Amino acid sequence: MYLLGIDLGTSSIKVAVVDVTTQKNIATAQYPEEETAIKSLQSGWAEQSPNEWWQNVQQAILKLNATGLFDPKEIKAIGVAYQMHGLVVVDKDQNVLRDSIIWCDSRAVELGNNAFETIGEEKSLKHLLNSPGNFTASKLAWVKANEPEIYNRIDKTMLPGDFIAMKLTGEITTSISALSEGIFWDFENHEISKDVMDYYGISGSLIPQVKPLFSEHGYLRADIAASLGLSAGIPVAYKSGDQPNNALSLNVLKPGEVAATAGTSGVIYGVSNDLTYDKQSRVNTFAHVTYSEEKKHTGVLLCINGTGSMYRWAKYNFAPQSTYPELNNLALKAPIGSNGLKVLPFGNGAERMLNNKYTGAQLLGIDLNLHNQSDIFRAVQEGIAFSFRYGLDIMRENGMKPKVIRAGRANLFLSDVFAQTFVDVTGIPVELYENDGSVGAALGAGIGAGIFKNAEEAFNNHEVIKTLIPQHSAAYEPIYQDWKKILEKQLAIG
Template sequence: MYLLGIDLGTSSIKVSVIDAHTQQCVASAHHPEKEAEIKSLQSGWAEQSPKDWWENTQIALLKLNKTGKYQSQDIKAIGIAYQMHGLVAVDKHLNPLRDSIIWCDSRAVEIGEKAFDDIGHEQCLSHLLNSPGNFTAAKLAWVKQNEPELYSRIHKVMLPGDYIAMMLTGSITTSIPALSEGIFWDFKNDELSKDVIQYFGIEKDLIPEIRPLFSNHGEVKPDIAAALGLSAGIPVAYKAGDQPNNALSLNVLKPGEVAATAGTSGVIYGVSDRLDYDLQSRINTFAHVNYTPSQKYTGILLCINGVGSMYRWAKHNFAPNIDYKDLNTLAAESPIGSNGIKVLPFGNGAERMLGNKYTSVQFHGIDLNRHNQSDIFRSVQEGIACAFRYGLDIMKENGMTPNVIRAGHANLFLSPVFAQAFVDLSGVTLELYDNNGSVGAALGAGIGANIYADATEAFNKFGYIKKIEPLQQQANEEIYLAWKEILIKAIN
């Protein structure tokens, strides 16, 4: 028996099949091979085509089947992870009305800030646990204000993963965690937020049917099953945003447990059993995958928009012909502190942890006669690690003080320089696991389809592959304080 996981990322669609008994991945694939395009029609805008997501999903699944490592007819359930906070709007024929306004798009910041003021800060924070900010509800309000004719034709609005589920099954559903990440959910009353719906003038029937996150969200249609080599009728049994899903894939489900990721964006995500919020909305609280009205587990999320994007940009512009593994080796040739170079890695839109300010990427201290490629790439990695430390300090202000952080052994955590800098700057032990989002989504499908009794059973063969302890905290603390001084000047 097999389980299929689909991870709709910003750069590609990743798919994996796991053996439900061994909980081991038997095959993985992704598409496109090169990173997917982000359309930026104006400064601060970011869009992607839902039709491209679906095409890439199909190609990735067919690649996966060609590995011959499993019988596709033996797949019994599908799980989907997806980039959070995006807006997909479809008409009554289920066709997308426009490109998706994705997570790092900044166009709705002012709309969200005005809603925060008009609804009232205390009302928003105590009920939504967030400012409306730049999330899905505010993006929908932007469409209503700026594209009224298109808005009038909207049948349903959804998040990116809901669109892929719809294409597989024909069904459109949502969940409490999904609504919370769009800032549509009232935690105090456990219902769709009347404040948000009424303030933005959003029709309630645009919101899909609400189902438990771990449940049947539709069954694969016969024509789709035939095209993709699947059995008709298998359920999409799990849908979750990429960061809650990353936490699930790392078995981060209990209060006090913390996960991190350093992909396109950088995230620290901690689980709490309290309905807490940051007074400045620098970090955000959403319903975790295991949230229920009787067990209100939340995920406290700190996001840095441009982590992987920053490193990719540096590679493209400073070393286009060197692969990432060799870049990491090159970075290790520079000493701690990168011979004095400091980097602010904030060049991918407004940063919530900086109060929705946009500093742009900044390099400080470059000496044309002294510095080389190794210094540049180490400084980029150290700058990103400093950004994580800055965010972790905000989380500590809000009561999240981890002793251990779990992360997948992937993306920037593949770099020994970055991983050690992350640990030394945070002062927290790091456990690295051999996992990815599509594997987590597959395990989530097993829980949602009742193949596993619960998450404990789904992760009973779970263990880390590497542990990293702090080594040079004092040297890194001095680097961080100098970096922070530059940041404070940039945002004030």
């Protein structure tokens, strides 16, 4: 018996099949091979096509089936993880009305700030645990204000994972966790926020049916099953944003446990049993996958837009013919501190942890007679690690004090330079695991379909593959403090 996990990322679709008995990944596929482009029609805008996502999901599943490592007919449930905060809108016939305004799009910041002030900062933080910011509700409000002809045709508004589940099943549902990431959820009153809906003038009819996150969100359509070689009628039994799902995949389910990821964006995500919030909304609190009215487990999320996106930019512009492993080895040749070269990686939209300011990515202190590719690629990885430390210090201000951080051995954590720098500059050990988002989504489907009795059973074979401990913290501290001064100078100018 198998489970299928779909991870809708910004760069590509990853899919995995997991064996129920061993909880191990049997086969994995990714589509497309090249990173999916982000459309930026104006500075600070970021969009992708939901229909392209769907085409890529289908291709990824067919590629997975072609491995021959499992019988697709033995897949018994599907789980979906997805890039958070995106807006997908469809009409009554489930046709997409416009490209998705995705997570790193900044166009709704002013709308969200105005909502924050009008609703009241204290009231917003107490009830929403966040400022409306440039989250999904504010993006929908932007469409309402700027594209009324599209807005008036909307039947349902969704997050990216809801859309993929809709294409698989024909059903549109959501969950409290999803509503909270869109800033539609009132934690204090345990209901859809009247304040947000009334302020933006959004009709409740646009919100899909709310179901438990671990539950059956629809059943695979016969025509889709036939085209993908799967069994008709199997449930989509789990949907989660990528960061709560990443935490699930790392068995980060209890208060005090912390996960990290460094893909296109970088995230530190800690579980709390308090309805906590940052007064400046630099870090954000959402309902975790284990949230319920009885156990109000929340996920405190630090997001850095410019992590893997910064490394990708550096690769394409300084060493386009090299592979990422080759660049990681190149970075090893430079000394700690990259011979004084410094990178601010904040070039992928307004950064929430910087109070929604946009500094742009910067490469600073270039010595034309000294610096080479090794220095550049080490400086990029160090700058990304420094940005994690900057954000982690904000989380510490808000009571999150992790003793260990769990991460998947993927993306930037595949780099010895980045992984060790992350540990050295934060001062916190990191446990690395093999699980990734698609595997987490598959295991989530097993929980939602009742194949596993609970999350503990789904992860009883979970094993650490490597533990990193701080080795060069003393050497990095003054370098980090110099980097921090440069960042704060840029923020003051902005």
